[in-house]
Amino acid sequence: MHRRFFLFVLYCILSLLTITSATLGKNTTVAKTRYTSKKLPCKFHELRPQDVDVVGAMGDSITAGNGAEATHMIGILREFRGLSWSAGGDNTLETSITLPNILKKFNPQVKGYSTGTDLKTRDLWFNAAIAGARSSEIPGQAWELIGRMKNDSQRTNFENDWKVVTIFIGINDLCALDRDPVGASPESYIKTLEEGLDILHAELPRTLVNLVEIWDIHLLQQVAHGYGSTRACRLAQAAECNYVSTANDTEIEVIKAVNDEYQRLTEELIATGKYDTENDFTVVIQPFIKDTVLPCTENGEVDSTYFAVDCFHFSTKAQALAGMNLWNNMLEPVGSKTTVWGIKDLKCPTKDNPYIYTNRNSNQQSSNAIINR
Template identity: 85%
Template sequence: MDRRNFLLVLYSIAAFLYLASATVDDELDWIKKMEKLDSIMEGEKLAGDARMTGTNDFGVQLECEPKPMSVHELRPQDIDVVGALGDSITAGNGAEATQVPGIIKEYRGVSWSVGGEENLETSITLPNILKKFNPQVKGYSTGTDLKTRDLWFNAAIAGARSRGIPDQARELIGRMQNDSRTNFENDWKVVTIFIGGNDLCALDRDPVGASPESYIKTLEEGLDILHAEMPRTLVNLVEILDIHLLPQVAHGYGSTAACRAAQATECNYVSTANDTELEVIKVINDEYQRQTEELIATGKYDTKDDFTVVIQPFIKDTVLPYTEDGQVDSTYFAPDCFHFSTKGHAMAAVNLWNNMMEPVGSKTTVWGITDLKCPTEENPYIFTSKNSNPAVVPTDGPTTKPTTTIKTTTTTKTTTTKKPAATSPAQSKPTVVCTETCSQVVPDWGIALLVVTGVALLLQLLVVICITSRKRSKPKEAKVYKNGIAL
């Protein structure tokens, strides 16, 4: 070590010893102040009255990642509020029922698109998936009992047709504006709409009101209301399923005579239709879907940066679930062979979520049992028409992957025909090899300085311990005060 480095080490030692002694002086000064305050309290016989310590809530929030300003940059963790419009499927009618009379009961807490009871591991719903990304998400419905249930932002009405969507939209907006638990202007919202089954069931008795033109007219009116009055919103518009398949459900595995009678009561035209009538129903069903797609393709709901409508088509090309021996598995439906059971709600929730993770134009149109997709580093946002091209299709490989399995209640294994999941080439991160350019060799004098620093800090610690021990070795007699006077 040359003379220059030796002097540098000595200077460093002197500096640290000075800082150590200064720190000890500060601590001694603080101890003296506390002793003086203690003696004042004793001399004046002041016990000190209890006082408020001040507020501990200034409304301060920690947002290391600010919320996005555009709906096209909306990530799952950004979603604050969920809501839904629709009919008895979204209301959860009969979801946990074991007998036909239970269909009248609404199990809104397990509704596929807006139910929030329990957690993802026990109840697969869209809100429970979102809780994995934002545990504070709000708006989901819970409960079944009329006195204790909380509809929150589940505005679906059992028996509703598309003509009821405008009123449901106004109801939802009113609830959100008047709810103290949410911030209507600033919260990011996802609203799911699923409607049309009851329209198709009414084709025989109301052909004009159930026509594709009437269906799309009132659906558009409801979307217009949301677009005009609801800020920071992404609307999931789920296309209607192929309702002409209902008769197969009534004769599948787990179906009963009571189920067939109930289905014929709730949707008689479809349930009892002959082959010719089923073909007509299918054509009109397809026209519902086509006109819905045309409406959204106009771009009329993409005129603002904080609102959009995305079609989620996971049941557009409906394939019913089947058992291993080739029977339609009716256990995915409630005891009336019309509404969804909890299994059906779970499968709908999984496929709705996966649609949200798929680019517009490349979305799955056949539902099935599959792992939940996840946002990726390349595509962290929920897909919309404006952020889908170009896009890397997300795979099942997660950056944050909530995994789960759907519990079944039958002894048969259920399978479905489904399209293969789109995949992207495996991504690999470059390996960084650290050479001497990554760091510099520490010189000898630097090592000596570190050693001296450690010794100085150790000496300082020992001094503080000695002072503290001496202070604690002289305990004062405890005094009892009452109304400020020592007893």
């Protein structure tokens, strides 16, 4: 483990900072209407929300939920996996906006979501994210996820359950640009990401992968000086991601260029169509945070309360915002997906467009010309 991490842990222990958690506003709604059918999909391009049996996730501490409800620095080390935007299943949609909680409205029997916080009571289930992970660990997480699903036969039908797996990775790569420029290079990033996707493609049947593009991490400097930020959070952010947190103008341009290249290579990889060769597997880019705009207060100041007390991880507000926008991206056609997150109503499928959008069905659904097979 890096010396910087030990310094951060020491800082956490010494810190006495507290901050009050807040929630998102109430202008987030989900339609109650369901369009149900006994017909089960035979291919992923006919997958409806109510057909999703299993959720899973891969990534880093953002997906692990580190610090989401923390009120002091030591709380950043706690994983609030039940509140994770892409994999958490604690509470209900009315109190915790996560992808699994949204899917529960369509299929109350959906499985795989993580719950809890404490080591003794939490259930990781199919949330395979690891705090501090970089893209080089995605292949290992892919094998871990596959193993968990195969070994969960009492709850999961590995061969026949329809699965949605969300991947979000790359923040820690960018934080390591100064000390590991080769390992954090765009070429290394896409190589190991592709390796992980190849493993899922070969080994995980009936799977739709949400590949979420990373956000503009250079904006962390604004988070450290926004509404609700403190000197303590700036010190914590510098301990966790020193290169970005303390970057000068020249270094910021380097970070932005590498960040953009991560996104470009990711889009280029998926555009090859190599993951659209089967009827029971696909990878869809969900770009809701690609063109990052930080949440602001009514006075136009960056609202740092969307981030945890370290001004780095997501608070429950940002976890909910990410869950909301991931879901909405899934119901938007490829090529017309929102790339800027924000507080919005939750979208619902319609009778004309009932399916989760994929690379194959986007043109059909968006033109309301779905072919009934």
